[in-house]
């Protein structure tokens with residue numbers, strides 16, 4: 358029973374797909390521990406993801422019940438929720454007994470980090486939302502440690518949600534080493550099942566669909582990143598996963614106007630932890646680069662740039678607007694150096710390839726926006742091909758530029774926007790970076 362409670366507390370789960378036997382679940386339902394509800398409500402809303410759009414609540418001939426059922430297409434990837442399936446929740450809220458969480462961290466915060474950390478701790482003490490507005494490389498994860506420790510110690514259940522699996526996988530080992538005595542679960546699509554009651558959950562925002570009134574605090578990391586900012590359902594999922602009146606902490610290098618307006622407690626860090634300014638992007642025209650790749654040629658200026666990096670043995674990342682273009686470009690770049698590799702969102706080996714770049718086993722990597730954030734490579738030089746393309750919004754450009762100059766030893770680095778005409782988003786990104794540098798050094 359304890360195992361069942363540990364698993365289900367704060368969760369909303371398909372009755373037929375738990376890691377427990379049917380008998381165990383049936384008994385807990387009969388004994389009144391588990392509440393059961395329909396997957397699709399009478400108002401035609403999905404009880405798991407709260408989607409109620411007519412386009413995605415779809416009627417079908419149901420083999421399960423033999424009638425006409427509706428199912429939710431929006432959250433289908435987590436197992437189908439339909440009118441005749443049941444969702445279960447644990448009835449009683451779980452009392453978390455506070456115990457001392459060991460806190461193993463001997464790093465030091467800069468003055469700005471320390472101030473933000475203290476301000477955040479104070480907001481959480483008052484149970485209020487908070488926005489940490491920090492430039493790429495400001496060291497935002499570290500400043501979360503002391504407030505998280507205080508919250509864990511006072512018996513709060515916490516979720517750190519990030520929009521991308523890569524970011525979740527990067528955060529998880531860091532938090533596990535800082536809080537070695539705390540049960541921490543890491544959840545993403547296809548993650549292995551874990552045991553015990555997790556007081557700290559690190560999850561992709563999508564995984565929050567499976568929680569309900571679970572957390573005393575949700576930290577939304579990279580609050581601006583795709584897909585969170587484009588999908589109101591994910592914002593609803595964050596809200597649903599929270600207990601009543603529990604706060605959200607937003608962490609972002611490029612917060613939306615809305616976020617800046619609605620969250621009144623804010624900490625700003627416009628200076629990197631090593632004290633150097635952010636590299637400012639340089640513009641470089643690269644006329645008709647599409648045509649050029651089509652006719653199997655790398656534009657001359659890009660060749661020159663890559664050769665410079667190869668000669669000086671500086672690792673480089675080249676961002677492309679489409680996977681197609683990466684595929685066209687890869688064999689051409691391999692003629693410059695056969696070790697150059699390409700990655701994109703559908704590449705299962707991308708972690709290994711990033712590791713190879715970090716270990717200097719390969720000189721450079723061609724990539725889609727999948728590596729725009731959460732990746733730190735010492736002394737990396739950054740080029741964006743087609744910086745003017747629509748897919749590259751200012752926030753994405755800032756993130757990609759933010760890969761350069763992150764370490765103490767190499768605080769500078771090239772950031773080149775190769776373009777076919779300067780876009781408004783390019784200017785917006787460069788102006789913002791300059792303004793951070795001005796404000797960070799006042």
Ligand SMILES: [Zn+2]
Pocket residue numbers: 403404405406407408429430431432433438
């Ligand atoms: Zn749904």
Ligand SMILES: [Zn+2]
Pocket residue numbers: 419420421422423424425426439440441442
């Ligand atoms: Zn049915």
